[in-house]
Amino acid sequence: MNPTSFSDSLDVSVTVIFNIIKGRRSKPSFDLILNILKTYDKLNAEWLIKGEGSMWNDDIVTSAEIAPTHVNLQARIRELFVKMRLEQPDSHEVFELEELVSYMMEETAEQKNKLILLHERQEGMLKVLKQKLKLKV
Incomplete structure (x- = not known):
């Protein structure tokens, strides 16, 4: 996200x-x-106010947690x-649906x-943001 889209x-x-960002205003x-x-x-x-802790709340699903769910979903x-296909071997709709999915x-x-x-x-971006916003690194 750039400053314009953020604003x-x-x-x-x-x-x-x-x-x-430019430091023209301190806070x-x-x-x-x-x-x-x-x-x-x-x-x-x-994190936003003090620059402490993680950037995101703990209830966010991490990429490591996404992978097993994604793999299980694909298998299912x-x-x-x-x-x-076994129940409806000649169904064009099943073929189309399978392609779409x-x-x-x-x-x-x-x-x-x-x-x-x-x-x-994320870590690199956090460091740059903290520097730009003059937060303690």
């Missing part, structure tokens, strides 16, 4: 965000912090399609990989 998501002027206002926490409800308030879907699963895997990559880059 748009908060419905504030991009100048406000740039002033904080964001209470209203802005509250707005950020309301908009991004999984963001850890302690394959089982169901095998059963459907396969496409969706590929898209899901691609999105999962993007999330994993973002998670891996």
